[in-house]
Amino acid sequence: MELDAKIPEAPIEDMWNTHKEHMRLVGPRNRPHYKVIVVGTGLAGASAASSMAAMGYHVESFCFQDSPRRAHSIAAQGGINASKDYRNDGDSTYRLFYDTQKGGDYRSREANVWRLAELSTDIIDQAVAQGVPFAREYGGMLANRSFGGVLVERTFYCRGETGQQLLLGACSALANQIHAGGVIMHTRKEMLDVVIIEGRARGIVTRDLVTGALESHAADAVVLASGGYSNVYYLSTNAKGCNVTATWRAHKRGAGFANPCYNQIHPTCIPVSGEYQSKLTLMSESLRNDGRIWVPRQASDKRSPSDIPDAERYYYLEERYPRFGNLVPRDVASRNAKEVCDDGLGVGPSGLGVYLDFKDAIQDKGDDVIGSRYENLFEMYEKITGESPWNTPMRIFPAPHYTMGGLWVDYNLMSNLPGLFAVGEANFSDHGANRLGASSMMQCLADGYFIIPLTIGDYLSRYEYGDVDTSHPAFADAEREAKGRLDRMLSIQGSETVESLHRELGRVMWDHCGIARNAEGLKEAITKIPEIRDRFWNNLRITGSGAQLNQTLEHAGRLADFLEFSELMCRDALARNESAGCHFREEHQTKEGEAKRDDQNFSHVSVWEHQGTDNEPLMHKEPLSFEALPLAQRNYKT
Amino acid sequence: MNFTLRIWRQTDANTDGDLETYKVQDIEPTCSFLEMMDILNERLTERNVEPVAFDSDCREGICGMCSMVINGKPHGPKDGTTTCQLYMRHFEDGDEITIEPWRSAAFPVTRDLIVDRSAFDRIMQAGGYVTVHSGPKPEPNAIPIEPSIAEEALDAACCIGCGACVAACPNGAAMLYTSAKVSHLGLLPQGQPERFERVQKMVHQMEAEGFGSCRNYAECEAACPKEISIKFIGRMNRDFLKSTLILPNNPRGKMDSQ
Known part of the structure; x- marks a missing residue:
């Protein structure tokens, strides 16, 4: 397996521009002859399909849901980062690059991360032009909020439904192209295999989920935008239908799978209430700003939380991490919750939960302040559990949320199989070993709106169009x-x-x-x-x-x-x-x-090559270099 | 808790369906409605009976996929709630619960509780967008937007496209859905150039799909899990009326052929 990342030879800040300037192009009159298949209609898939179709390529788009708008990007809550520096607090491309590299614990490819940071501002411009109603300040300017792990305010948002609005923006562009005939949309069709002919990806096989019919679709290139694999845990914050099939099938046909072990566990989710539980719901991490996390000191203590006096409560994060207390990073918070539950201190029917208590915050700051910060989250919690956080502590537990691993891709977002591209959560590229909050949507849209529409041309221009059809x-x-x-x-x-x-x-x-x-x-x-x-x-x-x-x-x-x-x-x-x-x-x-x-x-990306189901897979390494930002210990304490 | 379920079973769009009765026992009150359906399906599979087909995906009330009429109400008895956010504690032990698919001529049944809502997508494709290609765009702060306008646009834009409005309407109208999109873009400066063309195209498509007309029953607003206001229907009607006065015969002229 050959792993050439094709990183352009230029200083990091000029790489993307240099690359664009030297890229091969397909002329507007030739583009309609080239057919591109896009699998998945989340932020990455919808933005990729609509952007390529708008340029003139013949695009066929596939989703297993009944409408492209239902892809799971719709559920992203918090926001999307962009280094606009509207708050005048010292933000820049470099800072967003730095934060993402550090957040990923120096396990991502520098060139890709820099490009992501560079394109972040264009995404906001694009979304606003589509009519995405981002939050505004009184003067009509775009508002920002802060998000974990960084020292600047650069997150753009639409209440708690930013993913929904960004996806509806991308899907409106897709709808426009479907209407114009640039995209042929296939709903309720699931990709079951990718077809490789003479080493190049030349199409897919799908199953029509209504009639059961298997169908072949040929193309000049295939783009997988099929999301992540958190549902390997059965219970996760992902939608029920999220799956690994598209990327796994591609892997079995020869595509390298990179860093599959990297998956993010989110610390504040509503715990499992019984064996029948079908999915886990995320609660915003901002709750940790005022809530105090504790468990009873005594194992299997079945008393109601209000009957447990302070001396018998174990505020384990505050005791173990006196400087950061309840605001330790995501992974530390998740690990500690698991540890206390493993020790038998967990609460709730399953014993897999810890309390997140607002009693002291309500007492100190008053109903108004706490209400203005968390009212909608309290309501959401009450809707699900039937318990009000105003009267009794919330119960929370970590849950699998996002997967940083995915198909290995080069700087052009192409896998090691020519003509097979992967965008969004389906690829491994930008988040290293951990993803920073509010940056998943940024990556999906950078890939879909701005990168793949150009790099696909660089690939297609090297080949004759339409020389293979489904009769092969x-x-x-x-x-x-x-x-x-x-x-x-x-x-x-x-x-x-x-x-x-x-x-x-x-x-x-x-x-x-x-x-x-x-x-x-x-x-x-x-x-x-x-x-x-x-x-x-x-x-x-x-x-x-x-x-x-x-x-x-x-x-x-x-x-x-x-x-x-x-x-x-x-x-x-x-x-x-x-x-x-x-x-x-x-x-x-x-x-x-x-x-x-x-x-x-x-300091490498682990890229796995399939050797048959009964044989052990083979690991290859893409070494990582750290030139723009030298390696340092990840440290959120000083 | 124990329940008697009367569930609509239908093999496909071309076959007649009927209500079948099933008993489910030992359901925890903390179990969600769809988890109760999962349990039923698992037990049916164990008895070699084909499980009940129903749509659901995110199970947190945002994807708009779940769609059940429960005891005559789309998304069931709780206000501002999708089917997936409904819990069995909202019912009484021993209840008989009737579960049907969305009922509308424009939403044919695909199987059991699953309907075909592609008519909604076609309304969107007719004009539910700002025509804009990907690429460099003007600085967004160059066009200030009053926060109250942005908020109102978001009140409309938060529609999840589930179709409960159609299922609730005695006329099977899709006015709340269509007006939500028309208003979202019609309120914002970015949506102005195509505002009147958009409302015409979307309303015409809505009618072509076989949806009924609004008679101000306001059942749609009551059933909407996102509690979208029928004021947007009024807004759409005003825009539609204006558009018939303003629009030239062929607003795009030769542009359409490009």
Whole structure:
């Protein structure tokens, strides 16, 4: 596997411009002859499809939901960063670059991160021009709020629904192009395979989720914008349908999968209330500004929180981290919550929860101040749990939220397979070992609006257009394989349900490849996963047929891929024998319990090559260099 | 808790459907409505009965995918709530609950509780956008926007496109949905150049899709999980009327062919 990142030769601040100036272009009259497939319609997919179609390319766009607007980007709450420096507080491209590199614990590619910071301001301009109603100040200027991990105010927002508004902006551009005929939109169609012909990605195989029909689609290039893989844990903040299938199928066809072990666990989510729980809901992290986190000192204390006197409450973050208290970074907060629950101190029916208590804040600051800050969050919590945080402490617990790993891509966002691109959360590129708040949407839109529309031309211009269609035998082969998998799943007629097997996989991953990992646990997971996989392929029960709308079959197909992917995730976590960002190996921590990197041996991207399901995958390394920003210990304490 | 569920079962768009009765037992009150449906489906699968097909995705009230009429009300008995945010503690032990798909000629049933809402997308494609390509744009602060205007635009823009408004309307009208988008863009300076053309195109598409007309029942506002106000319907009607007076026959002239 050849890994050439194709980083332009120029000083970092000139790289993107130099690259653009020397890039090959496709002329406007030739663009309609080139067909590009885009899989996924979240922020990255919708912005990529609409931008390329507006330039004249013939785009076909696919989503498994009933409408492109339902992609999970819609649920992003907080905001989007841009180094506009509207607050005159010293922000700049360099600072956003610096914050992102540091946030990612120096495990991302500098050139990409710099470009992301550079393009951040254009995204805001683009979104406003589309009619995204960002919050405004009294004078009519754009408002900013602050977000974790940085010292400037650079986050743009629309109440708590920024993702919804940005996605509706991107989807309105997509709607415009569908109307104009530039994009052919396929809804309720799921990609089951990518077709590689003579080493180039030349199309995909999809299943129509309503009729069950398998279809082939040929193109000159394929862009995957299929999101992240947090649902490998079964319970996560992702939508139920989020899955790894598109990227995993591409991986099995030869695309390198980079850093699969990097996944972010968000500390403030509403805890699991029972076995039946289907997903986890995120509560804004801002709650930690005023809430005090505690558990009872005594294990399995079943008293109501109001009956537990102060002396018997363990404010563990305040005691363990007197300087930062409840405001320690995300990963530290998550790990400590898990530790106290492992010690039997957890609260709630499942014992997997800690209190986030506003009693003192309400007493000190008054109802008005606390209400103005958190009223909508308190309401949301009450809606879900039926308990009011005004009267009783909230219960929170960490949950898988975002995955930094993904398909390996070069500076042009192309994988090692020519013609196969990956954008947004589906690629690995910009967030290193941990993602800073309010920067996922920034990356999706930078990729989709500004990068891929140019780099795709650089690729396409090198080839004749339309020289392959779906009559090529590779499509029939891929369809046959996909049908074989579906038929095999349907024919098992065993006794276990997809849900129960997915839940079981989720528990293994959470226990052994979750907030904290160690070699022993990871090795155990690597032996347990194939056992679940065996039961899946020998004892699964799916009712109904493949020639109809069959949601159990859809879920089964996604789980089949998670059952393979999860093993790679554990292998990557085992191979990365250091702690970095969200990847916390218990063997490697500082005295304060922070992640301890090993720059000597692990300053690289781990890129995995598939060697067949029964063989161990092969790891390649893309070395990382740190020229614009020298390596330093991640430190949020001084 | 125990419930008796009467659920609409229908194989596909071309087959007649009917209500089937199922009993579910031992449901925790903290369980969400859709989790109760998951449990039912898992138990049906164990008995070799095909599970009930229903749409859902984010399960936090923002994607707009879930769509059930529960005891005659779209999204069930709680105000300002999507189906996925409904919990079993909102019901009484032993309740009989009737669950149906959205009912509207413009939303044909795909299977069981799933309907085809692509008519909504086509209304959006007819004009629900500001025509703008990707690339360098003017500095956004060069056009100040009063915060109250931005907020009102957001009140309309927060529509999740679920279709509860149509399901609730005795006429099956899509006026709340269409007016929310028309108003979102019509309020903002960026939406002005295409304002009157947009309202015409979207309203015409809405009618072509077979949605009914507004008779001011205001059931849509009551059912809307985002509590979008029917004042936007009034606003759309005013814009539509103005547009018929203002617009030349072919506002784009030769531009359309480009």
